[in-house]
Amino acid sequence: MLGLFTPNYYIHRFNALRPAYLKEHGIELLVCDIDNTLVAHDIAVPDQDVLDFLTAIKEAGIQIVFISNNVEERVATFAKGLDIPYYPFALKPLPKTYWKMLKDYKINKKHVAVLGDQLMTDILGANFVGLHTILTAPVVERDLACTKINRKFENMVFKLLKKTKRLTKGVYHE
Template sequence: MLKWFYPKLYISSYQLLNPDYLKQHHIKLLVCDIDNTLVPHDVADPDEAVFAFVEKMKEHGILMALVSNNVEERVKVFAKPLGIPYYPFAKKPFQKQYHQILKDFKLSRDEVAVLGDQLLTDMLGGNLAHFYTILSKPVVTRDLKWTKINRLFENLIYRLLEHKELLIRGEFDDETL
């Protein structure tokens, strides 16, 4: 059961993610969460670091898409200036949007990576889809009300993963990048 929450890579920041690392793992598409993965949930627009990250991925031939449980207007405002596809109100960890992404990009499951900050939505959803999962440290500690509820359950899962010595919060895989 815990395997569904366990990421394949655990990093301290999305900015450290190297396109060459993704290519070594045969990843052609990086599907990113927005809120608390790329920017805080209350930041409407991508910042310079996000633009640089997207440009770096594009330069190296890595396709990108945004997938978020947030409403369409928020996701659209964030995605438009980046010029990348987006999937709002995804209802992660449910699989409908992930199936749509595979269809839209005409890729196989092993060619897609999911980057996000939550075990209950991003990692569970990505693992159920059999994508390469990348957990990043949340960019800030403040969360939306419903995310705070998720974090309570997430803390229990972290404790179980730590007890089994599978994932220790704060012990990142940054050196492998």
């Protein structure tokens, strides 16, 4: 069961994810969460670090898609002008949106990686579907009220992961 909460790769910040790592793992589609993965939840548009990261991934020939539990307006505003498709109100960790993506892109799940900042939504949902999971530390400490609740449960899971020597919070793979 703890395996569903264990990412394949754990990084300190989204831009520590190198295209070479994705290529080595056969990744053709990178599914990116937005809020607190790429920017704080209250930042409407990507900053230069995010733009540079997205450009590097695209230049490596890897497709990108955004996924978010946030509303369409927020996700559309963030994605505007980036030529990156998105799936808002994804209801992660439920797997429905991940399955829809696989169908939409006609891609085998072994070629898909998911980048997110939460064990309880991003990692759990993607692992349930069998995708390659990449956990990043949150961009900022502040969270929405609902995410604060998830973080409490997440901290309990981190303790179990540490106890079982699967993962230690703050000890990154890169």
